[in-house]
Amino acid sequence: MRAVSASGEPLDSWHWRNGGEFYGITYGNNTFVAVGYKSIIITSPDGVTWTKRSTGIITPLLSITYGSNTFVAVGENGVILTSPDGITWTERNSESATSLYGVAYGNNSFVAVGKYGIILTSPDGITWTERNSGTSRLLKNPVLGKIF
Secondary structure, eight states: EEEEEETTTTTTTEEEOOOOOOEEEETTTEEEEEEEGGEEEEEESSSSEEEOOSSSOOOOEEEEEEEEEEEEEEEEEGOOOEESSSSSEEEESSOOOOEEEEEETTEEEEEEEEEEGOOEEEEESSSSSOOOOOOOOOOOTOOOSSOO
């Protein structure tokens, strides 16, 4: 497991930290949250000290966002998890087994995208509605990859 953090001004000194293979990171509610391989979730109040969190699943998580006081993580096989604090996670029903590769929040809505052109939207991260993208191509975050 590997993770990197910085100290000093302006980000002039970097240190390896215990981590893993991560695919997404976000910040909200005074907490950094990173997601990755085998449903790993780690949180940090400062980007230096990280704590591993349990999700109860083993599916890779591929993207995460924060909005409307809610963290939303998405991953393979249509997995969607939500959390108010980055610590306690609840699995939500996406009504799809299609892998989700990206999630974002804006204009009072969450939007998740993935394999076969799937687009899901949600006002709260809990209830999701599939939308017609007009394509069967893979939709994903263009920078999906290891971030640490």
